[in-house]
Amino acid sequence: xxxxxxxxxxxxxxxxxxxxxPEGLWYKCPRCSETVTRKELRENVYKCPNCNYHERIGxxxxxxxxxxxxxxxxxxxxxxVDVLQFKDLKSYKDRLxxxxxxxxxxxAIRVARGKLNRRPLIVAAMDFxxxxxxxxxxxxxxxAFAIDEARKTRTPLLIISKTGGARMMEAAFSLxxxxxxxxxxxxxAKDGVPYFSLMTDPTTGGVTxxxxxxxxxxxxxxxxxxxxAGPRVVKETIKKELPEGFQTSEFLLEHGFLDFIVDRAELxxxxxxxLHLFESAHRPN
Amino acid sequence: xxxxxFEKPLEKLYEQLEKVKEVGDDGVVDMDATIQELEGRxxxxxxxxxxxxSGWQRVQLSRHPERPYTLYYIEQMCRKFVExxxxxxxxxxxxxxxxxxxxxxxxxxxxxxQKGVNTKMxxxxxxxxxxxxxxxxxxxxxKLAERFGFPVxxxxxxxGAFPGIEAEERGQAEAIARNxxxxxxxxxxxxxxxxxxxxxxxxxxxxxxxxxxxxENTWYSVISPESCSSILxxxxxxxxxxxxxxxxxxxxxxxxxxxxxxxKEPHGGAHSAPDEMAKTxxxxxxxxxxxxxxxxVDQMIEDRINKYAAIGQVTHAK
Numbered sequence: 001x002x003x004x005x006x007x008x009x010x011x012x013x014x015x016x017x018x019x020x021x022p023e024g025l026w027y028k029c030p031r032c033s034e035t036v037t038r039k040e041l042r043e044n045v046y047k048c049p050n051c052n053y054h055e056r057i058g059x060x061x062x063x064x065x066x067x068x069x070x071x072x073x074x075x076x077x078x079x080x081v082d083v084l085q086f087k088d089l090k091s092y093k094d095r096l097x098x099x100x101x102x103x104x105x106x107x108a109i110r111v112a113r114g115k116l117n118r119r120p121l122i123v124a125a126m127d128f129x130x131x132x133x134x135x136x137x138x139x140x141x142x143x144a145f146a147i148d149e150a151r152k153t154r155t156p157l158l159i160i161s162k163t164g165g166a167r168m169m170e171a172a173f174s175l176x177x178x179x180x181x182x183x184x185x186x187x188x189a190k191d192g193v194p195y196f197s198l199m200t201d202p203t204t205g206g207v208t209x210x211x212x213x214x215x216x217x218x219x220x221x222x223x224x225x226x227x228x229a230g231p232r233v234v235k236e237t238i239k240k241e242l243p244e245g246f247q248t249s250e251f252l253l254e255h256g257f258l259d260f261i262v263d264r265a266e267l268x269x270x271x272x273x274x275l276h277l278f279e280s281a282h283r284p285n
Numbered sequence: 286x287x288x289x290x291f292e293k294p295l296e297k298l299y300e301q302l303e304k305v306k307e308v309g310d311d312g313v314v315d316m317d318a319t320i321q322e323l324e325g326r327x328x329x330x331x332x333x334x335x336x337x338x339s340g341w342q343r344v345q346l347s348r349h350p351e352r353p354y355t356l357y358y359i360e361q362m363c364r365k366f367v368e369x370x371x372x373x374x375x376x377x378x379x380x381x382x383x384x385x386x387x388x389x390x391x392x393x394x395x396x397x398x399q400k401g402v403n404t405k406m407x408x409x410x411x412x413x414x415x416x417x418x419x420x421x422x423x424x425x426x427x428k429l430a431e432r433f434g435f436p437v438x439x440x441x442x443x444x445g446a447f448p449g450i451e452a453e454e455r456g457q458a459e460a461i462a463r464n465x466x467x468x469x470x471x472x473x474x475x476x477x478x479x480x481x482x483x484x485x486x487x488x489x490x491x492x493x494x495x496x497x498x499x500x501e502n503t504w505y506s507v508i509s510p511e512s513c514s515s516i517l518x519x520x521x522x523x524x525x526x527x528x529x530x531x532x533x534x535x536x537x538x539x540x541x542x543x544x545x546x547x548x549k550e551p552h553g554g555a556h557s558a559p560d561e562m563a564k565t566x567x568x569x570x571x572x573x574x575x576x577x578x579x580x581x582v583d584q585m586i587e588d589r590i591n592k593y594a595a596i597g598q599v600t601h602a603k
Binding site for chain 2 (some may be wrong): 075077079081087136137138140141144168170171172173174185187190205208210212214233237255256257
């Protein structure tokens with residue numbers, strides 16, 4: 001019986017959805033399976049034109065979106081060191097090499113300064129493609145750098161999180177980046193320089209439990225997974241099904257952990273408003 | 286007595302000793318010489334085992350069911366102690382305890398993870414896995430300490446922050462992040478000691494301080510060896526390997542400059558002589574507090590921030 005059912009389902013799949021699209025030309029939405037051209041997707045700020053699914057994008061796309069492609073990158077050549085000579089099934093060195101080759105990036109975060117609607121802004125944007133956007137020493141050091149730069153020049157800071165959490169291959173060093181980024185943010189706050197945290201899909205683990213949650217303003221893209229413990233771990237722990245919509249941006253907004261959710265098409269405008277409102281920010285006496 | 290797997294040779298000797306003692310008690314044969322010899326061998330075997338422990342063996346010791354926990358240390362170290370409850374927002378977490386006490390004439394605020402001492406209590410304490418209200422209670426007590434100028438002592442012993450539905454709903458991540466942010470600028474000394482397990486965000490959530498020490502047979506890392514094995518090796522069977530790879534022992538952590546001090550445990554581990562352990566811990570805590578108090582408050586905070594800002598190693602591609 002089951003066989004026939006399955007066969008029928010297969011036939012019912014729309015042909016255009018089933019066709020293998022050559023990489024780089026077509027984009028198939030992982031949620032609604034609508035197929036559009038890459039160009040259409042880009043013009044719609046990497047959201048599915050059909051269901052508004054926010055495709056995961058990287059630092060370059062965010063810099064282009066926010067700075068109109070006009071920005072200065074800092075510490076672009078900073079790279080990770082395999083202090084622990086960590087080896088599981090693969091060595092960390094090989095993982096780093098493979099990640100660099102695959103992404104063309106030096107690690108899971110990039111820092112840049114530019115202008116958003118004529119107002120200066122420093123942005124640290126994470127790249128999920130680089131070992132799951134995991135936080136190791138480079139991520140911590142670049143965020144510390146961005147914070148010092150923001151303090152020196154009294155420029156607002158935006159951190160865009162997209163990460164699975166701490167980088168296991170740097171063990172205690174990665175754990176300590178939670179402390180490092182948080183102590184640096186406490187200095188930024190003391191100086192009265194605003195920090196906006198934008199959480200995107202996914203933001204989990206040690207990053208959520210440090211800088212992502214510490215924004216003066218906490219923002220998120222719609223329907224992003226935002227969590228301390230990921231849904232799989234929670235499910236294994238409580239051995240129950242998780243409620244619908246658990247750990248999404250909307251869930252966090254409802255529980256009081258976000259200031260608002262921002263559609264990617266409105267990101268520039270909303271940030272521009274914030275930058276305007278915070279322009280008179282200064283160090284309190 | 287509970288013997289761990291690697292203590293098997295010891296268990297055998299103890300069994301022999303028991304038997305010999307029984308025979309001796311019958312009074313027919315004089316067993317004193319044999320007893321003495323066995324006791325000597327026990328001492329030597331213990332020394333041999335304990336002078337060469339692997340990472341995984343230390344993890345096992347850190348979880349020893351007879352190991353002293355936070356409330357035991359508090360009781361031993363403070364002549365007077367008043368436990369304080371609640372985060373003032375939601376509830377009172379049982380996995381993090383805290384209060385105000387008198388340690389040799391000095392008023393201190395002590396917070397720490399608390400595990401249960403028997404099956405029932407282990408559940409009550411949620412196995413030392415705190416919910417957000419635990420971290421928020423800890424922060425409330427640290428703020429209280431700051432208001433009145435009392436040093437803060439934080440005792441760390443957790444397999445991790447609790448990964449449950451309600452913990453997520455109430456902002457586990459926010460609670461830990463907030464603590465790190467506030468502890469950075471707290472205007473009183475913070476001295477932390479890992480007394481058992483130091484697992485990940487759940488540990489560092491009360492673990493940021495001017496001086497961090499680890500007892501000799503404890504571990505501190507970003508993930509437990511078991512979870513690390515299951516993620517990176519895709520099987521639970523590589524926990525020993527994961528424990529080695531993570532370099533999570535007190536010795537490792539000290540060599541990386543991440544913790545300031547290793548506190549010696551009695552041969553046989555903290556549980557073999559808990560009162561002696563408590564005395565040593567108290568002495569080292571007092572010493573650390575006194576050293577921090579030599580500094581001005583601003584200097585203390587600057588040093589604390591600089592210490593964490595310096596952790597991490599990166600390179601620049603040519």
